[in-house]
Amino acid sequence: MSDPLVKVRNLKIGATVYPPGERPRDIEIVHGVDFDLAPGKVLGLIGESGAGKSTIGLATMAYGRGGVTITGGEVWVNGRDILKSGLRDVRNLRGGEVTYVSQSAAASFNPAKKIMEQVIEASVEHGKYSRSQAEERARALFAKLGLPDPDNIGNRYPHQVSGGQLQRCMTALALCPEPDLVVFDEPTTALDVTTQIDVLMAIKDAIRDTGVAALYITHDLAVVAQVSDEIMVLKMGDMVEHGQTDQIINAPREDYTKALVSVRSIEHEEKKPTPDPVLRVQDITARYSGTKFDVLHNVSVDLHPGQTLAVVGESGSGKSTLARVITGLLPPRAGNIDFAGRSLSPDLAGRTREDLRELQMIYQMADVAMNPRQTVGTIIGRPLEFYFGIRGSEKRKRIIELLDEIELGKEFMDRYPAELSGGQKQRVCIARSLAAKPKMIICDEVTSALDPLVADGILKLLLDLQKIEDVAYLFITHDLATVRAISDSIAVMYQGKVVRYGTKSEVLSPPFDDYTDLLLSSVPEMRLGWLEEVVAHRKMESAGN
Amino acid sequence: MGPALRLVAQRLALGLLLLLMVSVVIFAGTMILPGDVAQSILGQSATPEALANLREELGVNDPALTRYFEWLFGVFRGDLGTALTNNQDILTSIVGRMQNTLFLAFWAALISVPLAIFLGLLAVRYRNRWPDKLISAVTLTSISIPEFLIGYVLMYFIGVQLGWAPTVATVYDGMSLGEKLHAIALPVAVLTLVVLAHMMRMTRAAILNVMQSAYVETAELKGLTMFKIIWRHAFPNSIAPIVNVVMLNLAYLVVGVVVIEVVFTYPGMGQYLVDHVAKRDIPVVQACGLIFAAVYIGLNMVADIVSILSNPRLRHPK
Numbered sequence: 001m002s003d004p005l006v007k008v009r010n011l012k013i014g015a016t017v018y019p020p021g022e023r024p025r026d027i028e029i030v031h032g033v034d035f036d037l038a039p040g041k042v043l044g045l046i047g048e049s050g051a052g053k054s055t056i057g058l059a060t061m062a063y064g065r066g067g068v069t070i071t072g073g074e075v076w077v078n079g080r081d082i083l084k085s086g087l088r089d090v091r092n093l094r095g096g097e098v099t100y101v102s103q104s105a106a107a108s109f110n111p112a113k114k115i116m117e118q119v120i121e122a123s124v125e126h127g128k129y130s131r132s133q134a135e136e137r138a139r140a141l142f143a144k145l146g147l148p149d150p151d152n153i154g155n156r157y158p159h160q161v162s163g164g165q166l167q168r169c170m171t172a173l174a175l176c177p178e179p180d181l182v183v184f185d186e187p188t189t190a191l192d193v194t195t196q197i198d199v200l201m202a203i204k205d206a207i208r209d210t211g212v213a214a215l216y217i218t219h220d221l222a223v224v225a226q227v228s229d230e231i232m233v234l235k236m237g238d239m240v241e242h243g244q245t246d247q248i249i250n251a252p253r254e255d256y257t258k259a260l261v262s263v264r265s266i267e268h269e270e271k272k273p274t275p276d277p278v279l280r281v282q283d284i285t286a287r288y289s290g291t292k293f294d295v296l297h298n299v300s301v302d303l304h305p306g307q308t309l310a311v312v313g314e315s316g317s318g319k320s321t322l323a324r325v326i327t328g329l330l331p332p333r334a335g336n337i338d339f340a341g342r343s344l345s346p347d348l349a350g351r352t353r354e355d356l357r358e359l360q361m362i363y364q365m366a367d368v369a370m371n372p373r374q375t376v377g378t379i380i381g382r383p384l385e386f387y388f389g390i391r392g393s394e395k396r397k398r399i400i401e402l403l404d405e406i407e408l409g410k411e412f413m414d415r416y417p418a419e420l421s422g423g424q425k426q427r428v429c430i431a432r433s434l435a436a437k438p439k440m441i442i443c444d445e446v447t448s449a450l451d452p453l454v455a456d457g458i459l460k461l462l463l464d465l466q467k468i469e470d471v472a473y474l475f476i477t478h479d480l481a482t483v484r485a486i487s488d489s490i491a492v493m494y495q496g497k498v499v500r501y502g503t504k505s506e507v508l509s510p511p512f513d514d515y516t517d518l519l520l521s522s523v524p525e526m527r528l529g530w531l532e533e534v535v536a537h538r539k540m541e542s543a544g545n
Numbered sequence: 546m547g548p549a550l551r552l553v554a555q556r557l558a559l560g561l562l563l564l565l566m567v568s569v570v571i572f573a574g575t576m577i578l579p580g581d582v583a584q585s586i587l588g589q590s591a592t593p594e595a596l597a598n599l600r601e602e603l604g605v606n607d608p609a610l611t612r613y614f615e616w617l618f619g620v621f622r623g624d625l626g627t628a629l630t631n632n633q634d635i636l637t638s639i640v641g642r643m644q645n646t647l648f649l650a651f652w653a654a655l656i657s658v659p660l661a662i663f664l665g666l667l668a669v670r671y672r673n674r675w676p677d678k679l680i681s682a683v684t685l686t687s688i689s690i691p692e693f694l695i696g697y698v699l700m701y702f703i704g705v706q707l708g709w710a711p712t713v714a715t716v717y718d719g720m721s722l723g724e725k726l727h728a729i730a731l732p733v734a735v736l737t738l739v740v741l742a743h744m745m746r747m748t749r750a751a752i753l754n755v756m757q758s759a760y761v762e763t764a765e766l767k768g769l770t771m772f773k774i775i776w777r778h779a780f781p782n783s784i785a786p787i788v789n790v791v792m793l794n795l796a797y798l799v800v801g802v803v804v805i806e807v808v809f810t811y812p813g814m815g816q817y818l819v820d821h822v823a824k825r826d827i828p829v830v831q832a833c834g835l836i837f838a839a840v841y842i843g844l845n846m847v848a849d850i851v852s853i854l855s856n857p858r859l860r861h862p863k
Contacts, residue, residue, distance in 0.1 A: 061766055095767035107759035112781040112857050122767035157857045173763075 004036035005078065005180055005213050006060055012072035013055050013064070013237075030055055030237040032073065039180065042207060042214045044228035044245070046221055046260070048451035049422075051234040053217045057183040060215065061098045062090045078180060095122030099174035103186040105166040109158035115169050116154025123177040134176060141172040144209065145202045164195040168202055175210055182207075184216045188223065192314040193478060193522045200226060201535050219451060221260050222524035225249050226531040233257050249526055259453060261526065266459055266485040270504045273489065276341070277302035278439050278472050279326070284335035286325050294333070295321050299498050301491045303440065306466060308473040310483040310504075312519070313493035319476045322493070323442050326474070327361060340439055357387045360433035364445035366425035370417045376403075376428050377413035383435040402431040405468070406461060423454035427461065434465065440472040447482060459486055480523045484508065492516050549859040553850050560846040564839055568620070571834040572613050575827045585825045586630060603629055616828075620835065626828040628821070635832045638817070643836070645716060646806070646813035649729055650798035653736035658791055661741050665748025666775070669756065677749075684742035696735045696808040704731060714809040732809045736802065740794040747790035751783035758782075785852035792848035799844075800837045 013030035030052040037043050045053040059070055062082045074081045082093055099122065102108040109118055119141075120134035129137060135154070142150035145168040158166060167187060174182045187203060188196040204227050207214050218224050224231060224245075231248040233240040233256065241254045252258045279302065286296040296318050303309040311319045324330040326337060328348035337344045340358060345351050363369040370379055380399050384390040390398060400410045406427040417425055426446060433441050443462070447455035462473065463486055477483060483490060483504075490507040492500040494515045500507055512520065521534050583599040584591065600606055619626055625635040664684070668677040687695065704712035710730040720728070755761065756779055764778045803815035810816070814833060821829035853859055 058766075063766060065762065091768035091770065093768065094765070095769070100763070100766045102759060102763065104759060108763045110760040110764070110778050110782070112855075113777075118763075121764075121769075125767065125769060125773075157861050159858050160861060 003079070004076075005039045006035075006037040006215075007076035008033060008035050008056075008060070008073070009076075010034060010073040011056065011059060011070070011075060013052065013059060014069055014071040015064075016067040028071070028237065029068070030059075033234070033237075033239050035232055035239075035242065037181070037213055037215070040211045040213050041230065042216055042228040044224035044231040045215060045217045045234060046219065046224050046231055047234035047240075048219055048453065050236060052237040053234050054185050056234070057185055057215050057217050058100070060181065060183060061094050061100060063094070092126060096126040096128065096177055097179055098181045098183065099177065099179045101167075101170050101174045101182060101184045101187045104190050105170035106158065106163060106190075108170060109166060111158055113157075114154065115156055115158060115161070119154065119169065119173045119176050122173075126177060128177050138172055138176050141175055141206070142169070144206060145169075145172055146198065147172075164191055164199055167191060167199050171199075171203055171206060175206060175212065178210070179212060181213045181215065184214055186218050189218065189220070193480070193524075194314060194518055196223075196524075197522050197531065197534060201531060203227065204531065220524060221249070222526040222530075225526055225528060226524065233260065246528060249528065266456065266463070268463060268486055271304070271307050271488045273302070273307075273503065274304045276305070277338075278305045278340055279303040279474065280338040281322075281326065282335050282337070284322070284325055284332045284337070286321060286330055286332040288321075288330070295496050296325065296332070297496045298335070299493075299496075300335075301498065301501060302489075303472050303474055304488070305439070305472055306470040307488040308466070308475050308486050310475045310477060310487035310490045311493060312477055312480060312483050312490060314478060314519075316495075317493040318496040319493050320444060321496075323361070323444055323474070323476055326442065327359065353387070357383075357436045358439040359442070360436050360438040360440070361442045361444065362426070362429050362433050362446050364448050366422065366429045366446075366449075367417060369429055370425065370432075372417050375414050375416055376408075376420075379417075379428060380431050380435055383432060387436050398435070402435055405434065405465065406431045421454075422450055423457060426450065426458055430458075430461065430465070434469060434471070437469075438471060440474065442474045442476070444476045445478070446475075448477070448479065455482075462486065480520060492519065547860070548862055549853055549856075552853045552859065556846055556849050556853070560842050564835075564842055567838040567842070568617060568835055569613070571831055571838065572609075572616065575831050575834075576609055578825070578827070578830075581825070616831065625832040628826050628829050630821070630824045630826045630829075635829055638829075639814070639832060639836065642812065642814045642817045645811065646799060646802060646815065648716070648725070649732060649736070649802060649806075649811065649813060650795070652726065652729065653733045653740070653798050654795055656733065657737040657740050657794070658744065660737070661744030661791075662748050662787070664741070664745045665752065668745070668749045669752045669775075670771075672753065680745065684745050687738040688742035692735055692739050693804050693808050695738055696731070696805060699731055699735060700808075703734075712809070714811040716812065729811070732802075732805050732811055735805055736798060740797060744787075744790050744794055748783075748787050751786040752779050755779045755782045781855070784855045788851045788855075789848045792844045796841045796844040799840045 010032045011030060011034070012028060012032055014026050014028050016024050016026050018024045033052075033056060035043065045056060047053050055065070055068055058065055059075055060077060062070070062075065062085070064070060070083055073083070075083050077093060078097055082090060085093070109115065116135060116138060119138045120129075120131065123129045123134040123137070124131055128134075138154060139150050142153055147153050147165055147168050153161065153165070153169070161169065171187070184203065188199050191199060200223065207227070216224055216228050228245050230243065231245050232242040233248065233254070235256055241248065241252065241257045243253075248257060249261065252261050281299060281301050284296055284299045285294050287294045299318075299322060301309060301311070311322060313319045321330065325332050328345065328351055331346040337346070339355065344355060377396075377399055380402055381395050384395050384398055399413060403410055403412055408424060408427055412420075412424075412428075417428070420428065447458050450458065459482065465471065466473065473486075475483075475487060487504050489503045490501070491498050492507065492515065500513055500516045507516070508520070518538065521537065524530065581596075583596045583603065583605070587595055587599060604612065616626065623636065625639065627633060628635055628638065664680050668680050671677045700712045703709050711728055712731065714728050714732050716725050716728050752775065756775075761774060761778055764774045769777070802813065803819060805811070806813045806815035807819055814836070818830065818833040821833075
């Protein structure tokens with residue numbers, strides 16, 4: 001084996017944290033990590049949030065984000081320890097030898113400058129190419145990455161191209177100076193599942209064709225399995241397991257890796273529709289005020305008592321708008337909603353307190369859905385007071401019961417939201433909605449912001465609670481694995497219309513319409529070679545491109 | 546028409562409408578001022594007949610609406626009327642005064658705007674270290690002290706004790722530029738101290754805000770130098786808030802110098818206005834008010850237009 005391009009030894013990284021009400025203190029977030037990366041190879045760094053994977057990736061550019069500093073160890077790139085290099089050498093390394101692709105290209109492009117200028121900036125700055133050579137190279141990269149109109153797209157501003165296209169432009173930006181190493185930091189996480197495939201394929205082809213080495217950082221094992229030669233699993237700043245991709249996926253040695261590989265193992269047997277749905281949405285057409293086009297067209301779905309209806313689609317498909325219509329935040333232009341055998345007023349002002357109590361909602365961002373200055377006890381106790389007038393010791397007893405139901409103990413009563421983890425926050429939100437004893441809960445992407453293992457726990461909890469409380473869920477998500485795990489019936493939405501609707505077994509069995517086929521086939525599967533198979537068999541293009 | 550052009554046109558129209566409304570307010574406001582101009586011209590010993598004759602002559606007996614429109618159309622024709630107290634054409638008197646006020650404001654702006662932006666950048670560069678804190682402390686102190694007090698303090702120490710600058714900032718035609726600048730040194734210093742803090746803190750905040758964005762991190766990871774990052778990536782995105790606060794302060798330099806002009810007996814618009822308020826000379830007060838309003842609205846409109854034009858989403862729609 002030739003000399004490694006990157007050699008990391010005993011890398012230690014620290015950060016300063018500012019806990020509320022305490023003195024700032026230094027903590028260590030990466031505790032001595034080692035790895036080698038040969039030229040032209042791809043190493044996947046995988047782990048949940050807080051594992052230190054992005055921090056390690058940026059350390060290969062001698063960079064610490066925010067208050068992060070590299071406190072010890074060695075990082076050798078191209079035969080020198082960059083942690084001992086001077087400022088000038090580090091600048092030549094960044095953007096010259098090592099480049100970076102971030103999770104959100106939309107935020108990483110300067111909104112005030114044309115794409116081309118930003119793509120070629122590093123190459124010109126480091127004297128690798130003249131301006132015209134760099135532009136020519138950028139156009140070739142645009143074409144290689146499958147961008148439309150590669151000759152002119154560089155003259156556009158970042159807001160003038162779609163999210164998937166911008167992520168490819170960012171890849172072009174990283175490849176333009178002909179680096180030895182590219183750090184991909186969750187490059188497809190923010191994209192829709194159907195768009196993700198195209199970008200993933202473009203990145204994979206570009207890595208192969210240019211022979212560049214890469215660090216591919218993600219929390220999604222199925223994605224990293226498609227592009228990397230080796231995988232390193234990280235947990236809380238420690239290396240858990242490091243091996244060939246094939247070994248990690250098919251024969252993981254450590255328990256933590258096994259848990260990651262087998263995540264989403266929920267089995268849920270579908271329930272049959274009943275004659276009396278709790279929610280009947282009929283022919284809803286809606287548009288936002290001040291706009292000239294409908295975002296929902298004749299949407300009709302039923303939700304049966306104690307069951308789960310999954311509404312699935314890409315961003316912009318209208319699924320969250322449907323939730324706004326059902327909750328009364330956006331009165332529809334046509335159609336009506338029956339709930340628990342009565343007709344619901346189209347706007348919020350016309351609804352009774354009973355309507356409000358029986359129809360609760362849980363949001364994607366648990367931390368902004370809670371008042372940061374109220375304790376968990378106050379947050380959960382509020383609906384008890386508001387809807388049932390329960391006070392004093394009885395309220396306390398009920399809060400403790402609810403905390404038990406969401407598998408948190410009564411010691412959580414006096415905590416503030418800032419003292420909870422992401423999963424715990426979402427549990428508190430679930431308890432708050434259950435406190436109202438609703439007939440139905442709208443769950444809007446409730447697990448999208450959570451790590452896979454935590455999300456799995458939340459889904460299991462929701463299913464258990466459904467058995468106990470006999471509550472129905474309208475489950476809005478873009479994640480088909482979640483849909484498979486928990487739903488009884490499914491509505492697939494595309495451009496404001498329901499394109500496929502029925503029980504889970506009907507919707508997920510062939511023959512499929514083209515869109516459902518695209519959506520289903522786009523869910524990354526944890527096996528080698530899946531990406532190529534999918535791309536070869538696709539029938540339609542994703543809307544995000 | 547692009548959305549940027551449409552917005553700019555909208556701003557211009559709104560500015561004119563606002564100015565029209567302000568003219569109503571000024572006119573109504575001066576109507577309810579206490580006192581009688583005839584009385585103040587003729588003095589306490591005037592006979593009732595003389596007072597009535599003079600009022601007739603001055604036209605103060607006409608209905609308010611008639612007088613408003615006569616005044617407004619006069620303004621459109623460039624005729625601001627004649628001063629009641631000395632029968633001079635107001636426009637002619639104001640032009641010279643305005644030049645003096647603009648002269649003072651110009652030099653105060655020329656010093657304070659670059660200084661504020663430079664100090665703001667310096668504060669960003671040394672964020673939370675002693676240079677940043679010192680700059681904030683000094684500028685905040687200077688903005689917290691009433692300007693007339695700063696004026697008198699500077700007058701005492703620099704003017705009287707050290708004798709470096711005159712305490713009375715009188716300028717007149719025939720002075721050379723150097724002499725004029727020497728004369729206005731103290732008022733310019735006071736004005737600079739008063740407007741510095743706002744602009745400096747806004748520059749600091751705007752650039753810091755942008756420096757935390759992901760595209761600045763991208764620029765850092767391209768290996769650019771700090772100067773190029775700030776100049777190419779941070780500055781173009783923080784122009785709008787900076788221009789806004791600069792324009793507000795420029796407007797203050799023109800409009801808000803009444804106190805300073807009186808303190809230093811500087812022959813500008815402020816002095817002129819204060820003199821004629823004391824004499825109940827309504828047309829002069831109205832003319833000054835309208836000009837101040839126009840300057841204020843105009844400069845804020847420029848700030849609005851700059852922010853619109855600096856937004857790439859508006860300049861280059863999808």
